[in-house]
Amino acid sequence: EAAKTIQRTSFSTLVNESNDFACVVTDAAGHSLVQNTESIPSFNACLPVTVQHFLAVIGPENMNPGDVYICNDPWVATGHLNDVTVAKPIFRDGRLAAFAASTAHAPDIGGKVRSVVAKELFEEGFQIPAMKLLDRGEADATLIRLFRAQVRTPDQTEGDLWAQVTGLNLIEARVTELMDEYGLADLTAFGEDIQGRSERAMRAAMAAVPDGRYEAAFDTDGFEGRPLHYQCAVTVTGDRVRVDFTGTSAQIPRAINCTMTYTFAMVSYALKCALLPDVPNNDGIFRCMEVFAPEGTIVNPTRPVSVGGRMATGHYLPTLIFQALAPVLPEKVMAACGSPLWSIIQTGVDKRGRTYANTLFFNGGMGALPSKPGESCYSWPSNISNVPVELVERNTPLFVHRKALRQGSGGAGVHPGGEGQEVVFESESDTPIGVIFMAERLTHPAAGLEGGGPGALGEVLVDDVPADVRADHMLTRGQTITVRTPGGGGYGGGA
Structure with a gap:
């Protein structure tokens, strides 16, 4: 319920279409109890670390009802600045009982734009150490103004942040109802039982x-x-x-x-x-x-x-x-997938004269399993969804000429690997678009298992010429980008 609330109130397609977020409930010590399903599964292990960091830095004695804490430190959160984590303490009868926490990929975090050519963290954007975003329900207006000033998409970035806070408020309400219904002072014993069963x-x-x-x-x-x-x-x-x-x-x-x-x-x-x-x-x-x-x-x-x-x-x-x-x-x-996740990040100035930043994700083929072929265009291990063509064309100055499966790109095998996809874009912008690629498996394919063959290599073309995906690019009106994601590896001796 909280996850759907975050999706429906968020401003960016990163959250409401691509599912690049997560929310969890932890006990008072920051140990996770549950995570939403349509989200990034790895965040289940990251979010408790951040909640425990809030406990260490802010201290439970300084936590109050109505507080919300914020942090995007890659070493104690989810690994890069773009993921902004917020957490809210949940109190019962004046005692800390649990936490609600969420992380979401911000539309923009400032800096050079997320690019593999960055050398230092300082190039990558706005760093937010563990601090209070809300203190007893009152937002830190200075922090919000500073945050907005750092990013290319202030309305989207702030909008997604408040969507996360809205989700935390809903979790707080539902957890409080649960504790009321069962007469729980906190979630410690309840959590120990759940965690113990899983352990x-x-x-x-x-x-x-x-x-x-x-x-x-x-x-x-x-x-x-x-x-x-x-x-x-x-x-x-x-x-x-x-x-x-x-x-x-x-x-x-x-x-x-x-x-x-x-x-x-x-x-x-x-x-x-x-x-x-x-x-x-x-x-x-x-x-x-x-x-x-x-x-x-x-x-x-x-x-x-x-x-x-x-x-x-x-x-x-x-x-x-x-x-x-x-x-x-x-x-x-299973055999290797056509992952890591691919993305194209675009930046520029729109028709209204406003700066923008947009991220599009692309998935390769899933590796084949011992029991069945790999799924095509399947996001593993990230669980990220592609943005529909209609929204791409509405939100960006890109026209989509083609979006189709890459037939035959999955590795051979008793069970073949999943197929990648081919997407062809054309710029319709009157001003240059900055383009940054994040793409892997251009020279090292997804391997098969138990004699299965490798998937096809990925390809990125600009105007039908192979592009250097480790460099930044500028796209002008009429230029095209062709993305061909890798296929997954096959399983079993059909190589």
Whole structure:
């Protein structure tokens, strides 16, 4: 209900169409109890970290009814500045009982625009440390004015922020009703029961995996002809698992570095998908998991390196985990997907003379499963939706000439990989449009499993000429962009 409220009151298609947001309920200590379904699944592991950060920085003794806290620090939130997290304490009889929290991808966060060429966090936009957005119900007008002054889309960005707060208010009302109905002083005992059930189920699933050390490694597109290397060891001991990323590439001065909060979230999501997909998501799931990544690597970078495109690293991690577990759990993992998620970010001046920023997402094919072919144009592991053509043409100076499946782009196999998509845009703008691509698998395809073939490589063309996706571009009237997303890997010996 809160998620639908956020979607229906938000201003940007990032939230109301693409579902790039999430909301959770935590107990008074910041441990998650429940998350909405139509959202980014990895945020279930990120949001509790941010709530616990609010507790540490602001302090429970300084929290009051009507407060709302805000933060977008990539190292304690969801990994990049564009995701703005807000949380509201819920009180009962004057005592802190729970939190409602939400994160959403802002239409714009200022700075250079989210681009893989950024070298430092300072280029990437407005940084908001943990602070109060509302104090006892009163908004910090200075913070709002400052926020609006930093971004290209002040009305959309502020509108989405208040949509999140509206969702938190609804959660507060419903949780209060729940506590009233069952006579609960807080959600601690209730939460311990829910989390305990999930923890026991996850430990049982983990204990069913043979003890051992399972390894995987692969390279990805990287930069300037130099691939990035990913390596992990998954060690199962009884009902516990440790994932170690030693050997993974060092952090680089490009915005694909993935902070540890997002790294843990991607690992925990992959393990849950493989071992316990049908049990509710909450903090209990994570208690048998340990993730280690050497400091200074692309999966645990140090400040102030850029992180705006952290999904270009984070979205590879579930595939890495699956490849490590494939020899021992071949029936529970799938081939590589045509991910990470692709996007085109456009900036410019509209017909009314106002600056704008817009993000369009594109999905590749899903990897094939042991039991069936991969889905086409499927967002995994991000759960992001594409914006309908009609809204693209209404909200941007782009005309869509074509949007179709890339026939034959899925990898061969007993079960073929899912197909990518082809989308062709043309600029109808009288002023130049700044265009930034985020695209992967242009040189390293999505691998198959158990003898399945790789998916087709992705392609990005400007006026039918291959484009450098690691550079910024300017698009003028009549120029076209062609996007061909990668296919997913196949499963089984049809390669």
